[in-house]
Amino acid sequence: MTEARPPFPDQTQAPPGHTAEMQPPPDHGEASYKGSGRLTGKVALITGADSGIGRAVAIAFAREGADVAISYLNEHDDAQETKRWVEEAGRRAVLLPGDLAEPAHCRALVEKTVEALGRLDVLVNNAAEQATYKSLEEITDEAWARTFKVNIHAMFHLAKAALPHLQPGASIINTTSINADDPNPSLLPYATTKGAIQNFTAGLAQMLAERGVRVNCVAPGPIWTPLIPATMPPEKVKQFGANTPMKRPGQPKEVAPAYVLLASDEASYVSGATVAVTGGRPML
Numbered sequence: 001m002t003e004a005r006p007p008f009p010d011q012t013q014a015p016p017g018h019t020a021e022m023q024p025p026p027d028h029g030e031a032s033y034k035g036s037g038r039l040t041g042k043v044a045l046i047t048g049a050d051s052g053i054g055r056a057v058a059i060a061f062a063r064e065g066a067d068v069a070i071s072y073l074n075e076h077d078d079a080q081e082t083k084r085w086v087e088e089a090g091r092r093a094v095l096l097p098g099d100l101a102e103p104a105h106c107r108a109l110v111e112k113t114v115e116a117l118g119r120l121d122v123l124v125n126n127a128a129e130q131a132t133y134k135s136l137e138e139i140t141d142e143a144w145a146r147t148f149k150v151n152i153h154a155m156f157h158l159a160k161a162a163l164p165h166l167q168p169g170a171s172i173i174n175t176t177s178i179n180a181d182d183p184n185p186s187l188l189p190y191a192t193t194k195g196a197i198q199n200f201t202a203g204l205a206q207m208l209a210e211r212g213v214r215v216n217c218v219a220p221g222p223i224w225t226p227l228i229p230a231t232m233p234p235e236k237v238k239q240f241g242a243n244t245p246m247k248r249p250g251q252p253k254e255v256a257p258a259y260v261l262l263a264s265d266e267a268s269y270v271s272g273a274t275v276a277v278t279g280g281r282p283m284l
Contacts (some may be wrong), residue, residue, distance in 0.1 A: 003246040004224065005158050006239045015046055015131075017226025019051045019078050027255030028056040030085060035063030038264040043117045045162070047071040047100060047154070048127030048194060050079035052225030053175065056252035057124060057259045058082050062089035069113040071096045071127065078226075091115060100127055101149035106157035110165065120165040122263045125155040125197075126175040130190040130231045144189050151193035155200060159215075168212025171263050174201050176274065177219045179283040194219075198274055205272030214271040216262045221278030222249040245280030 008012045009023045019026060033056075044061050050052040050072035058068045066084045070093060072079045079095050086093035092283070094116040098105040114120055129150040133139050159172055166172075180198040183191035198217055205215035222228075222241040228249075231238050241249030261267050275282045 003248065004251070006242045008238055008240060010234055011229045012234055013226065014232040015230045016073055016075060017228075018075060018083070018120070019055075019226055019231030022224070022226060022229060025252050026052065027251040028211070028272065029059050029256060033037060033060050033063055033256065035060070035065065035089070037083050038064045038260060038266065039122070040065030042063060042066040042121040042125060042263070043119045044122035044263065045069040045071060045120060046124040046227055047109075047158070048128060049093065051081055051082070051222065052227060053223060053252050053255050054124070054126045055082045055085075055212050056256040057126065059089070060256040060260050061122070062086040062091040062093075064092070064264075066122070067092040067117045069117060070092050071098075071100070071109050073097065073099060073127075085242060088270070093165045096234065100154035101146055102130045103153070103157045106154050107161040110158065110161040114165055120162055121167070121170050123158060123162045123166075124175075124259060125158055127154070128190065128227070130187060130227055132186050132232050132236070133188060134186065136188070139189060147189035147193055147207075150236045151190065152196045152200065155197065159204065160184060163208075163213070164172070166213050169265060169268070170213045171267070172204070172213065172215045173259055174215070174217040174220045176201070178219055178221045180277050180280055182281070195239045201274070202272050214262070214267065216267075216270060216273045216275065218255065218258045218262070219274050219276045219278065219283060220250065221276075221281050222250045223255055224251055234275060241269070241279065244278065248279070250277060250279055
């Protein structure tokens with residue numbers, strides 16, 4: 001599955017997209033990821049954990065010994081599948097649906113995680129809103145505002161709510177994108193938030209260093225997730241990932257190990273970093 005290459009079959013979905021409808025299906029590491037106890041005893045809250053990168057991170061974290069709170073919008077079937085894989089790894093999982101655009105929901109996510117799983121050690125801010133536009137005029141005020149609420153404002157609300165629970169050695173990991181350095185104009189709202197995420201990460205890492213909390217971000221390139229057929233025109237989906245030196249998109253399982261490293265104690269001197277997982281496309 002790792003070597004799935006364009007052209008892909010014609011396909012389109014309504015946002016936010018569902019894993020079962022994708023051809024070929026994404027590989028989240030279900031059959032391949034092998035844990036080695038690197039996150040034993042930790043509790044992680046992962047947003048957007050129902051599918052894509054979030055599901056791959058949840059599976060990897062569970063196999064490394066972490067319990068996982070699965071935050072998602074309303075993709076209940078996908079979220080149940082992620083929960084199944086976490087529990088199959090012998091770890092606890094809790095499902096937390098709701099809209100990250102609401103600050104109160106962000107705060108509730110943290111409280112429900114601690115209530116259900118006893119603590120919080122790793123916050124993974126991964127969920128994102130994305131849409132394709134042909135012109136600036138096509139972007140509505142509401143779409144612009146919602147993209148910022150989900151993609152960057154939620155990170156602020158979640159980090160602030162999580163901080164009282166994070167002990168020295170804890171980790172915040174934010175998902176940015178290659179769009180932070182190389183913005184795709186057709187993804188203008190999304191790309192703009194990804195630049196903000198990278199800056200937020202760098203500043204927050206410095207702010208929290210004295211408390212012993214590390215803050216980093218992962219910058220994926222094109223990754224084969226439900227967001228792609230749900231937010232891009234069919235011709236872009238068909239050739240998705242062809243513009244990388246590797247001539248293919250990455251699979252979610254190929255991004256997850258970066259999150260494992262950043263969440264683990266092995267990354268004790270890594271903070272304020274951007275880890276690029278881009279199939280050879282350089283970050284500027």
